[in-house]
Amino acid sequence: MFKKLSIIALGTGLILGAGGGWVQQADAQKPDWAGKGKPDHAGPKEKVENVIYMIPDGFNADYATNYRWYKGEDAVWDEHLKGLHKTYSEDSRVTDSAAAGTAMASGVKTTNGTVGLDEEGNEVETILEASEDQGKSTGLVATSTITHATPAVFASHVESRDNEAEIAKQMLANDVDVMLGGGKDFFVPESEGGEQEENLIEQAKEEGYTSVETQEELMDADDIDVEDGEKLLGLFADGPLNPEIDRESTEQPSLSDMTERSIDVLEQDKDGFFLMVEGSQIDWAGHDNDPTWAMKDTEAFEQAVEKAIEFAEEDGNTLVVIAGDHETGGMTVGSNGVYDTKPELVKDVTATGAAMAEELNEDRSNVEEVVEDHTPFDLTEEDVQTIQEAEDPKMAINHYISDEALVGWTSSAHTGVDIPVYAYGPQSDSFSGLLDNTDLPKIMAEAMKIDLADK
Template structure:
């Protein structure tokens, strides 16, 4: 498949320290990284599926997810998740300048196989451009796709097809996604493709018009996505921008015309599989991370459920195809979620209560009146339990009403939290398909794209 080379313009910016974008204090610790005997791109033993041919890679990233999320989700679902039987190993996540990574540095490591500083996308700490697994695959004629429930210019998807010093510079990321000619782009962030004169964030450029000139079909609704058909081999591409900013949380998606993550994944696979040279697809469940930042256990579990549906689409395709490798691994953990909270004398967890929560804590807080005298009515509207007098008073007096609501809902589920930011714990990796066992053992996040590149037979980092 023919691809023209795009000239990527690098943009400079200051690293912000607010929220998840901030650079954490301190560099990586002395112990960081796998020991000499542990796994790596050449290290893990080949335990059963040899060097079978890999034509396609589907890289599924549940942002903010780790083993505690997996455990709580299994209890929430009351049965194993689709990824459980495909557990292979664990990996470390530290960035070049911190023991705790942000999504930009983690995304860069998982896309390029190289560490960088927090806040930086697609560049090493010295500012040099790093080749991504998506770009290396495209150089070999493979089709490519990015799917996310955030803006498509957000840190994780951006890490696979752009190179900027500041992850927040999404208006610089958007044109790079088009310059790289990613075949399928599905997510939110329409405003980052439109000029200010049309209510967008670009100073003057209309990137949607530019995309259409490049052969992209624009779709903006669930129905339009499901009806879309493009011919990858004929150079046609698909740009789905389903919201001005990020898509709605999963529990609010039914009130919109936005597609589910599973629908976007199915559409991306269906279009990309037309390429005889194979494809590379990254799919992010973006808002699991946002739920973790909010300590919102219901949002976290329901967006994990939506992510699992997307993974099921990927594995079903891989089962039929026989030459597709599916890899599932979060970029870091968010919130310090725990299995069990409080004194918990019964030593039990009850995440199933979260199935009946129908709004995020942020949404519930937005419906409180000025004196919060309607707190009981709001909670009863969106949950299946009544507040005690003490709980109602806690919400009424809290500086952060949303966090207070989420804490009480978490207490109902006996799910706890230790942070409202990222943590530095190791992350499980799951894999299915040819060469899946090469992910076995104790890895680093930089190992994942190296293993994928080896499985695809592409050179990474040239």
Template sequence: MFKKDLKKRLFPFAVVSSIAVGGLIGALSTPTVEAQNNHRKVKNVIFMIPDGFSASYATNYRWYKGRESLLDSILVGMHRTYSANKEVTDSAAAGTAMATGVKTNNGMISTSPEGKELKTILEAAEEEGKASGLVATLTITHATPAAFASHVAARANETDIAPQLLKNGVDVILGGGKKYFPDSLLNKAKGKGYQYVSDREQLAAAKKTDKLIGLFAEKGLAPELDRDTTNQPSLAEMSEKALEVLNKDKDGFFLMIEGSQIDRAGHAHDAAWAMKDTEAFEAALAKVLEFAKKDKNTLVVVAGDHDTGGMSVGGYGKYDANVELLRNVAATGNFMAGKLNAGRSNVKEVVKQYANIDLTDEEAKRIKAVKKPDIAINEVISERALVGWTTSQHTGTDVPLYAFGPCSNLFSGLHNNTDLPQLMAQAMKIHFSPSK
């Protein structure tokens, strides 16, 4: 019965507040200003999605950081993530719900279970004359960004998604996925006025343009832990450039920014990767909140699309957590596994060098014996940090919802993920009517 009942059920509760970080939200601290902001028409919407992020990630990140995060200061509610055909969603169905206001089946991109194309909030904003942008740290054709500006029956069709992003006129496209943009497609984009950049320096130098494509890796970008081995921009740098370009449009803009790597870390049980990419996401959020505070007509909404990995805070039979250990980890488990020799006889040396951990003989034996040494390394580190995992896939738990700026009050309480684009449209006062 529950899955058939897709009607919105809201259970308002007191908004959790905390100390503002870095003074970024001090300007909105009084009830009078809050009331004024919550009735103002929103010009710009920035929707930030930390893929795979849940309350457990938020709590562990607070311990990892050693103080409250920017996210803590703008918490307003929670949202439910189930898809049309499963209690546990994938990123395609979750992205579709958050982009179109309609539940679909796992694997489908902004297409209803019956195969009908669904209008997205980005497309609705464009119809009102607003600029649009997509930023991600995996391929820009991956499930979440794809759901905002393309329509395919199967998320794996990334080759079909790439030209749709250009056809739909997305003004800023930044992320990975060069393999899905052949020269013929990029030349067509340049003919439409897009400037193309492919590394960090070129991105920083891109100034006089209102249409920008940046593709910084053949596939996904590197995890934040490993980014220093590349010439790729950070999520904060891509977000800042996207804001610079989109803000030129006098009618405003809609921008989706995804911290894609948090999800990848959860699948790999790599707690250090998860925390470091959450830190990178927070750095991007700081740029966004700085912009929104100055602009005063920008609504910022932050929501993970689902939980990944079933992370716990504490575990392994102990009433304790040791998350601060993760601050000393300097590489992902995948990177460390790539440094192992053929017989893995150097496993203790590698883990000591990159994780500052002295493996026991038993731990070293575990890593040597398994098919996937990267996962084994990650799980040993997680055990040391007392960060538990229940699955290598997603879970169906509710996910925190954050908002800042005018109309942020609309997001208070328990929502369904399908409510989010409708509330954004309401804030912008644009026509958007989700339908199957």
């Protein structure tokens, strides 16, 4: 399936030297936890033609640890751990996805809610745009709307992340070669229930895009030649895609499907490519304190990472970088004073807390029936009463399941903790140590020998 491999970056070990350039840290400065075994590649200056930037939104070390217990063995990224990165934004110690993404895409801090602009409102060049300037093909993949904050920061510049209709226009104008995710509503006119004055999908077709809307159409979309100006647009839902737990009941592709097809298309460019892949809904699971959603969407993200590393192993010139943008929910490993955690128990849960809450009748008299139908747990009378009387039954169900799995939560919002950085491929050791989120695109640009500067 894969003809050629590029670089996927996960973390860096570069520091800013006295002369303003990026230099490699000495081995002695690397923390003990920065990976294990032999380095992925021997030399720090090996050729990098392609970068695959993989962002598990909302993910941190607690998610990684719980997922390892959920899976029963190390995740694919565990052996590629390089370091940590700091996430604070220009105006807050706790970032949102727009500010974090802007920093991770451009190397410039900005204020929460801002996309692709610095704190003074000036446009900043992104690693995707710099790659395009170098003649490389580019792609964006997400399980949210493709116009959501994280994908948006790579190919648009707006004051508010909520302006997804304008983001869609700018993404098309930016000639991103592959865009796959949800968000059809932001590409079609109001007459068709959308947010635009004109039909951007039809406009995209006129500009060389093949448009697909189902998993089958995506996998069958052959003969897309980016060298000849052909591109791929996949919008698989009006809004975001479904959570992974019920994706199979739809015609929507998996995150690994979208990653694989993106690489198939982009690898045809002899000048190389840049691809960003976001596991968007890990973050949304954290906001809902839903351990089932979190673990199953992390599993889907790992399957996508496996596709990327598989390609990188064959290609030899591809850097794969894996780093979340922030943590969401304050997930803990263990809860309620118990010295244990059992996230593997959620493997047999068949619906998100939100989906279960929607099945409750008006007086919530069917709590026991609904929850026991979708989980392996037996509710006590006290459990039933707690959910019946809760102001938010969704959160009550999720906290019940979390308690059973001994997974804790401290927030329903983002937190400000440092985030693990993983990397595989040439120059992957450049991501070692304690970094800032602004360092990540700078190291990628240095690896690809491209300029990344303010617009």
